[in-house]
Amino acid sequence: xxxxxTHQRQKGMMVKQAGPLALIQDxxxxxxxxxxxxxxxxxxxxxxxxxxWLLGNALNSAALEIVMGGxxxxxxESEVRLALTGADLDAQLDGKPLAPNxxxxxxxxxxxxxxxPRQGLRAYLAFPGGLNxxxxxxxxxxxxxxxxxxxxxxxxxxxxxxxxxxxxxxxAARRIAEGQGPQMPASGYRLPIVLGSQIASFSGRxxxxxxxxxxxVDNRADRMGIRLTGPALNGSLTGIISEGIPFGAVQVPPDxxxxxxxxxxxxxxxxxxxxxxxxxACATLSQCLPGTKVWLTPISASQAQDDxxxxxxxxx
Amino acid sequence: xxxxxxxxxxxxxxxxLFDTIDETNMAWVIAxxxxxxxxxxxxxxxxxxxxxxxxxHYDCQQMNHAKAFTLINQALSGLKPVDTQAGELxxxxxxxxxxxxxxxxxxxxxxxxxxxxxxxxHCNHDYCVFALGFAPGYGFxxxxxxxxxxxxxxxxxxxxxxxxxxxxxxxxxxxxxxSPGGWNILGRTNVPLFEHAKRGEPLFRPGDKVRFRAISRSxxxxxxxxxxxxxxxx
Numbered sequence: 448x449x450x451x452x453t454h455q456r457q458k459g460m461m462v463k464q465a466g467p468l469a470l471i472q473d474x475x476x477x478x479x480x481x482x483x484x485x486x487x488x489x490x491x492x493x494x495x496x497x498x499x500w501l502l503g504n505a506l507n508s509a510a511l512e513i514v515m516g517g518x519x520x521x522x523x524e525s526e527v528r529l530a531l532t533g534a535d536l537d538a539q540l541d542g543k544p545l546a547p548n549x550x551x552x553x554x555x556x557x558x559x560x561x562x563x564p565r566q567g568l569r570a571y572l573a574f575p576g577g578l579n580x581x582x583x584x585x586x587x588x589x590x591x592x593x594x595x596x597x598x599x600x601x602x603x604x605x606x607x608x609x610x611x612x613x614x615x616x617x618x619a620a621r622r623i624a625e626g627q628g629p630q631m632p633a634s635g636y637r638l639p640i641v642l643g644s645q646i647a648s649f650s651g652r653x654x655x656x657x658x659x660x661x662x663x664v665d666n667r668a669d670r671m672g673i674r675l676t677g678p679a680l681n682g683s684l685t686g687i688i689s690e691g692i693p694f695g696a697v698q699v700p701p702d703x704x705x706x707x708x709x710x711x712x713x714x715x716x717x718x719x720x721x722x723x724x725x726x727x728a729c730a731t732l733s734q735c736l737p738g739t740k741v742w743l744t745p746i747s748a749s750q751a752q753d754d755x756x757x758x759x760x761x762x763x
Numbered sequence: 764x765x766x767x768x769x770x771x772x773x774x775x776x777x778x779x780l781f782d783t784i785d786e787t788n789m790a791w792v793i794a795x796x797x798x799x800x801x802x803x804x805x806x807x808x809x810x811x812x813x814x815x816x817x818x819x820h821y822d823c824q825q826m827n828h829a830k831a832f833t834l835i836n837q838a839l840s841g842l843k844p845v846d847t848q849a850g851e852l853x854x855x856x857x858x859x860x861x862x863x864x865x866x867x868x869x870x871x872x873x874x875x876x877x878x879x880x881x882x883x884x885h886c887n888h889d890y891c892v893f894a895l896g897f898a899p900g901y902g903f904x905x906x907x908x909x910x911x912x913x914x915x916x917x918x919x920x921x922x923x924x925x926x927x928x929x930x931x932x933x934x935x936x937x938x939x940x941x942s943p944g945g946w947n948i949l950g951r952t953n954v955p956l957f958e959h960a961k962r963g964e965p966l967f968r969p970g971d972k973v974r975f976r977a978i979s980r981s982x983x984x985x986x987x988x989x990x991x992x993x994x995x996x997x
Contacts, residue, residue, distance in 0.1 A: 480809040480820075481796075482965050483895040483939075584963055593899050594940060595961065643770035644777055688784060689894065689903070691811030691818025693772035715813050715896030723772030751773040752823045759824070 458525045460553075462609040466519025466561060469605040471578055471597045472512045476586035480714045486694060487588035487596065488710050490670055490733035491569050492726065493758070494533030494629040498573035500762050501530035501550045503619030508577025509587040511605070513570045516561035519605070523553045528618050529574060532629055534567025534734060548628040550620050567631035567734040576615020590711050592671070627761065634739050635661070638728035639746035639754075640697060645684060645719035649699075653680040657721060658743055662705070666737035670711040673732055675741070679703025682719055689717040695724035697743070707732060725751045727758060764791055766839050768832055774808075774823040776831055778839070781815040784905070786891045788815060789970045790844035796969075797845070802838035803831075812969055813894040814903070850970040852889065855937070857928050857975045858983035859885075859950035862992040866913070866947035870930060874910045882977050884908055885949060889972040890935055900939040900960030902967035907935050919945030924993060926951045928975065950977075953988035 472495065475488020489495030489512055496506045513519060516536035530550040531538060538545045539560050545551055553559060561570065580587040581600050589597040589604070596602050598609055605611075649657070662675035680703045692698070696708045698718040707724055708716075709732075724732065725746065735741065746754075764780055771777040780795060781788045796812045799819060803810075809820040821831050859882045861867050871881040890904035897903075912933045920943060923929075927938040929946030938944060939956035952975075959966040967973065984990055 477808050479963065480811040480818075481895060482899055482960050482963065483897060483901050484899045484960060486809075583961065592942060594957075595899070641770060641773050643772065688782075688814050688816075689896070690777065690813045690816040691771075691896075693775040693818060693820060695772055713897050714811055715894060720771075722770070723775070725773050748770055748773050748828045752827060755773065755823065 458527060458612060460521045460523045460527070460611045462520075462605050462607055462611070463522050463558065464518050464520040465604070465606045466513065466515060466517035468514040469519050470512045470589040471509050471580050472588050473509045473577075473586055474507045475588050475710060476584050476590075476595075479584050480691065483714050484584060484595070485590055485593060485711050485714060487586065487590040489571065490710050491533050491571070491629065491730045493730045494569070495571045496762055497548065497623065497629055498530045498532040498571040499577070501532070501621050501623065502528065502573050502575055503621060504573060504575070504577055504615070506762055508573065508614075509580055510574065510578065511572040513561055513572060514568060516563050516570070518560065518562065520558055520560040521611075522556065522558050524555055526552065526554050527575065527613075528552050528620060529572055531570060531572055533570040534631060535565040536570045537562035537565050538570065548623050550618070564736065568736055569733060574611070574613035574615075575618040576613055579612045579614060592711065632731045632735050632739065632741075635742070636731060636735070636739070637742045637744040638732060639725045639751060640722050640728065640743045641725060641748050641751055642722040642745050643720070644722065645682070645687065646721060648684045648719055649680060649682040649721065653682055656680060657705075658745060661740040661742055664732070664735045664737055664739045664741060668737065670709055672706045672708050672712060675705045675707065677704070680705065684719040686717045687719055689715045692716050693723045694726065695729045697721040697724060709733065726755060764842070766795070766835070768835055770828065771818060772820075775818060775820040776828070776835065778817040778819060778835060779815065780817070784814045784893065786906075789891060789893065790847045791842070792817065793847070793970045794842050794845045795839055798838040798842055799835065802834050811896065813896065845970070847970050850892075850968070850972055852972045852974065853967065855928075855952050855954055855973055855975050856978040856982070856986070857950040857952045858980055858988060859977050860980065863924065863990070864928070864948050864950040865993050866929070867949050870911060870913050870947050870949060873913055876910070881911065881949075884911055885935070886975045886977055889974050892967045892969055892971040892973060894969055895965055895967065898939050898942055900956035900965045900967070902936060902971075902973070904935050904973055906933040909933065913947045915945040916947065919943055923948065924951065924989070924991070925957065926953060926989070927993070928952055948993065951983070951988065953983060953986050
């Protein structure tokens, strides 16, 4: 027991400065939607998986989702190899820039700092074997609104003085092949959407507008939903009897401006929907800074499933 | 009952059973929930029943849309409604007071009732739990008497205290934890809904019945209830 205790004490990383939002995330909380519990989980699940893959972790191991950067900094107490993927948040190790989509070694006393987004919005930092955090309803994902998950089981982001520990010891040091890793979206990106549910209630003109013009990612965007702005979409329905909301659902409230419902969405709701973005489109959208132009592009469910299954094979 | 199955997402289908909110629908929604859970087994990722629908999220590494459609149709053919008398009846003590239920006077005034009469009306009915959602353990219940129906607040509160009991149109519900919300708040209960949900055992299940019971401030406080007024929480 004392050996375990010593071992635990030796590996840790302290939060020296808290950024705007750094959350412990895994793939999310599944099988609990009927309790009213949201899915949660890494918003850019592709970058999240790559981060774990780089260390040879199970792909669902708990990691950090770091939004914006904003001075978030850590000091390590022990030598450790970490992996960093997703957005380029101008991360530096003792003042030296870190290359995106790689793993790197930290020595005791070294300081890791995340500054500001240069490309993308959310970076993922993976730890050997995954971060230690209590599991609630099958997941360690932080959902602030529900006060679930995270280090202190309150769903709150990291704060100064939090100490991170991890499960594993000596991780693999894999490399991502050229052109294979996560791609940060540029303006003009196409987001595949599977049409469904209330699609027939939208006017022909609204449907033409939905798919034949760019949408602007609004600054009203968080892990619950991301607003897109453009010409108002009109339909025959203003509200519907509340029903379950799938991941990526594109709902249209009475102001005609679509909202894409993301990982921390409420489980049921009452606005009509065009359909749902694919999981890959959601990952992309979660990396878009406000002002980014995106297009909604219809895709069949079967094509979307083929693309999804292909994506999963890259980590085999 | 003839279910309509719609595409909801890449790997999710919407099973639509009815088009109106009615207590008698719940016997079918619950039956469909049970049938779909057993038909999909490990291929089921999430199943979210609501008033008239069930959203089914399946594992698309195990099957495609066409197979899921077939499974749903098979599972629902010959469906029998469950016995809703089997639902539990929950007794929920509520401290109705303007300090923790700021819309008490507004709802009473709209209904042409005194506050005391309003409380009696709200307690004088077994409400059906139609769906769980919005927040962990939150139950959408109804239908409240038509005279009490009150639209949501024009501007939702940033913070509604945990345990707040409210009305929106003909629905009533309890906020399991501190959260934003636009319902008309009448009082507060000390029944721990969130703690139940956190353990994966919600207090309420669709088809259950809920009866509110008015208690005094001292009873509420003696039970450990938080008497902090609503406005100090917003």
